Amino acid sequence: MSTTQTNKIEIIKASTSKIKDVDFDNLHFGDVFTDHLFECDFKNGEWQKPIIKPYAPFLMDPSSKVFHYGQAIFEGMKAYKDDNNDIWLFRPDENFKRFNNSATRMAMPEVPEEIFMEGLKQLLQLDEAWVQKGNGSSMYIRPFMIATGAGVMANPSDEYKFMILLSPAKAYYSGEVKVLIAEHFSRAANGGIGAAKAAGNYAAQFYPTNLANKEGFQQVIWTDDATHTKLEEAGTMNVFFRINNTLLTAPTSERILDGITRKSLIEMAKSEGINVDVRPVLVSELVEAAKNGSLKEIFGAGTAAVVSVIKGFSYQDVYYEMTPIENSYASQLKEKLTNLQNKISEDAFGWTVKV
Amino acid sequence: MSTTQTNKIEIIKASTSKIKDVDFDNLHFGDVFTDHLFECDFKNGEWQKPIIKPYAPFLMDPSSKVFHYGQAIFEGMKAYKDDNNDIWLFRPDENFKRFNNSATRMAMPEVPEEIFMEGLKQLLQLDEAWVQKGNGSSMYIRPFMIATGAGVMANPSDEYKFMILLSPAKAYYSGEVKVLIAEHFSRAANGGIGAAKAAGNYAAQFYPTNLANKEGFQQVIWTDDATHTKLEEAGTMNVFFRINNTLLTAPTSERILDGITRKSLIEMAKSEGINVDVRPVLVSELVEAAKNGSLKEIFGAGTAAVVSVIKGFSYQDVYYEMTPIENSYASQLKEKLTNLQNKISEDAFGWTVKV
Ligand SMILES: Cc1ncc(COP(=O)(O)O)c(C=O)c1O
Ligand SMILES: Cc1ncc(COP(=O)(O)O)c(C=O)c1O
Numbered sequence: 001m002s003t004t005q006t007n008k009i010e011i012i013k014a015s016t017s018k019i020k021d022v023d024f025d026n027l028h029f030g031d032v033f034t035d036h037l038f039e040c041d042f043k044n045g046e047w048q049k050p051i052i053k054p055y056a057p058f059l060m061d062p063s064s065k066v067f068h069y070g071q072a073i074f075e076g077m078k079a080y081k082d083d084n085n086d087i088w089l090f091r092p093d094e095n096f097k098r099f100n101n102s103a104t105r106m107a108m109p110e111v112p113e114e115i116f117m118e119g120l121k122q123l124l125q126l127d128e129a130w131v132q133k134g135n136g137s138s139m140y141i142r143p144f145m146i147a148t149g150a151g152v153m154a155n156p157s158d159e160y161k162f163m164i165l166l167s168p169a170k171a172y173y174s175g176e177v178k179v180l181i182a183e184h185f186s187r188a189a190n191g192g193i194g195a196a197k198a199a200g201n202y203a204a205q206f207y208p209t210n211l212a213n214k215e216g217f218q219q220v221i222w223t224d225d226a227t228h229t230k231l232e233e234a235g236t237m238n239v240f241f242r243i244n245n246t247l248l249t250a251p252t253s254e255r256i257l258d259g260i261t262r263k264s265l266i267e268m269a270k271s272e273g274i275n276v277d278v279r280p281v282l283v284s285e286l287v288e289a290a291k292n293g294s295l296k297e298i299f300g301a302g303t304a305a306v307v308s309v310i311k312g313f314s315y316q317d318v319y320y321e322m323t324p325i326e327n328s329y330a331s332q333l334k335e336k337l338t339n340l341q342n343k344i345s346e347d348a349f350g351w352t353v354k355v
Numbered sequence: 356m357s358t359t360q361t362n363k364i365e366i367i368k369a370s371t372s373k374i375k376d377v378d379f380d381n382l383h384f385g386d387v388f389t390d391h392l393f394e395c396d397f398k399n400g401e402w403q404k405p406i407i408k409p410y411a412p413f414l415m416d417p418s419s420k421v422f423h424y425g426q427a428i429f430e431g432m433k434a435y436k437d438d439n440n441d442i443w444l445f446r447p448d449e450n451f452k453r454f455n456n457s458a459t460r461m462a463m464p465e466v467p468e469e470i471f472m473e474g475l476k477q478l479l480q481l482d483e484a485w486v487q488k489g490n491g492s493s494m495y496i497r498p499f500m501i502a503t504g505a506g507v508m509a510n511p512s513d514e515y516k517f518m519i520l521l522s523p524a525k526a527y528y529s530g531e532v533k534v535l536i537a538e539h540f541s542r543a544a545n546g547g548i549g550a551a552k553a554a555g556n557y558a559a560q561f562y563p564t565n566l567a568n569k570e571g572f573q574q575v576i577w578t579d580d581a582t583h584t585k586l587e588e589a590g591t592m593n594v595f596f597r598i599n600n601t602l603l604t605a606p607t608s609e610r611i612l613d614g615i616t617r618k619s620l621i622e623m624a625k626s627e628g629i630n631v632d633v634r635p636v637l638v639s640e641l642v643e644a645a646k647n648g649s650l651k652e653i654f655g656a657g658t659a660a661v662v663s664v665i666k667g668f669s670y671q672d673v674y675y676e677m678t679p680i681e682n683s684y685a686s687q688l689k690e691k692l693t694n695l696q697n698k699i700s701e702d703a704f705g706w707t708v709k710v
Contacts (some may be wrong), residue, residue: 142423152495
């Protein structure tokens with residue numbers, strides 16, 4: 001890893017702010033960006049001088065490797081503003097580590113910690129007016145890296161661009177989520193890149209997800225590609241199943257993203273005295289539990305959606321609808337987590353980091 | 356599919372040509388591009404007016420879906436100039452069909468045939484001075500499509516760019532190719548996107564290929580991800596094995612690219628009276644055949660490398676070196692194929708198409 005004096009991030013300020021055009025009460029996820037972005041190029045084996053500058057399109061060569069061979073990774077994280085107008089990050093060290101794990105798997109250079117962390121902190125400070133307070137508001141943060149080297153030889157690029165974008169977000173309301181359990185399609189191979197936040201993993205899911213949408217399901221729950229018997233995760237969420245009073249979720253593996261919401265919920269649930277069992281969860285047990293009434297809840301967990309209740313699932317053309325329950329684990333855990341993230345409750349875990 | 360009057364491709368010519376700066380005798384694969392490129396945008400549910408214009412970088416929004424979710428596909432084809440200065444394509448209809456199959460799998464719009472075909476023909480005509488004659492020279496053609504829509508919501512883009520680039524190529528000399536048989540990593544999942552020419556499939560292979568390179572192997576032969584017992588394909592080539600006088604190659608599947616060189620060689624070999632067996636080929640048979648001396652040849656087949664002889668393979672830390680043979684199937688088939696493509700011999704299969 002090369003070192004760079006990031007206390008020297010060059011800052012070019014936008015001449016005017018777009019903030020007055022933004023309707024913060026009616027935000028859609030991911031289509032409004034703040035006035036600035038952070039950028040750092042990798043060239044000649046080294047990270048170059050980082051810069052914060054006005055958000056704007058940039059020039060790419062048509063033969064750039066990202067277009068042809070898909071070297072592209074990203075992270076998704078959130079910042080929250082508390083009542084004192086302080087801005088907080090949630091476990092940013094976990095995103096940083098995962099980003100560099102993804103980089104390694106995609107044969108891309110690691111980003112030095114001071115570039116990643118200083119970049120996002122200074123960017124948040126500059127655009128701090130965009131970070132809204134209260135009521136589920138947050139700033140979605142999108143660090144990403146793409147291969148910018150030119151040439152269509154199928155090998156790793158020698159030039160990259162690391163960027164951070166900020167997009168203000170409201171409490172994510174995904175509507176009623178019904179899911180389809182994958183019987184044919186899959187998102188990850190053994191020995192593949194499923195555990196990396198690699199761009200290509202997501203495009204691969206769009207077609208099967210479109211098919212599910214047409215049948216009235218908003219998401220697919222992926223199963224292992226070899227046997228389709230084990231429940232793995234959803235598009236951008238890990239999944240939890242409550243059978244009687246035990247919370248089940250699949251162990252992470254090469255095929256499953258090691259979600260930060262997932263691992264936080266596991267710790268929180270345990271500290272609440274909930275019995276958590278991290279082990280392969282079979283489709284057959286789920287169906288069985290749905291039939292005999294022991295299946296109490298299903299929910300997804302991820303940065304964007306936080307905790308998303310799943311209302312029912314379909315498997316082999318049979319739809320199993322969940323019976324809504326009081327005091328669900330989903331609602332308890334969601335409240336605990338968001339209160340901690342928003343600094344409404346105390347952070348007993350030491351997960352929040354001040355910007 | 357929308358229709359467009361592509362006889363009306365707008366053409367903006369470069370003011371000067373870069374051709375005089377190109378050393379055609381010392382070309383590296385894929386790093387020199389001709390003066391022009393073809394471009395057509397998809398917007399508002401329709402393909403827009405196609406254009407041929409000077410090769411140049413273009414503007415992309417930092418939140419473009421291709422950067423974040425990897426919607427990107429491509430094709431690889433070649434054009435050849437014969438002694439009458441006519442330019443010929445090899446089975447372009449196959450590339451066109453495969454391109455749209457890839458598009459469907461990646462939830463991208465199909466490209467209309469007249470845009471794809473007229474685009475590449477008119478581009479080749481405009482840059483025809485760049486298409487060199489003889490001695491293994493060809494023009495490598497790279498049609499590709501990327502998602503240009505802005506926004507970081509994980510769903511398909513509603514805007515795309517289809518482009519064609521041209522890169523002059525010499526006979527591809529890959530050096531001595533030793534391969535490693537994959538025991539842990541893999542390139543494709545059952546129910547995944549291995550059969551699509553999706554950008555993300557290639558980046559996924561770079562890291563394991565780098566590891567193989569470090570051990571002295573140029574390529575990896577991928578095996579099925581569930582059991583690692585079946586031989587599938589290499590990075591950008593399908594693979595053939597000759598055991599005694601039978602030529603073996605894996606059947607295409609969801610995990611394997613349906614290579615045009617592969618299917619052409621199968622037909623040619625059959626018409627030569629060679630016994631071809633398309634069936635799953637086990638790693639264990641390969642090892643067994645290498646040990647008992649019945650393994651005569653291994654070679655890869657693909658547009659870029661044409662036919663590439665594999666000198667030896669490693670499996671479970673044992674290296675098996677091939678004994679070079681006279682009149683190999685690889686050399687016979689390569690000669691037949693390249694003579695047909697270059698219009699040196701007659702095209703009994705009807706595979707060549709004049710530009
Ligand atoms: C495939 C996938 N699984 C799970 C998650 C949840 O991870 P996290 O809780 O770290 O956001 C994500 C991402 O956001 C994801 O992309
Ligand atoms: C993964 C893969 N396999 C095989 C091939 C060979 O296909 P073709 O002969 O059509 O070039 C290619 C591409 O060029 C490829 O990318």
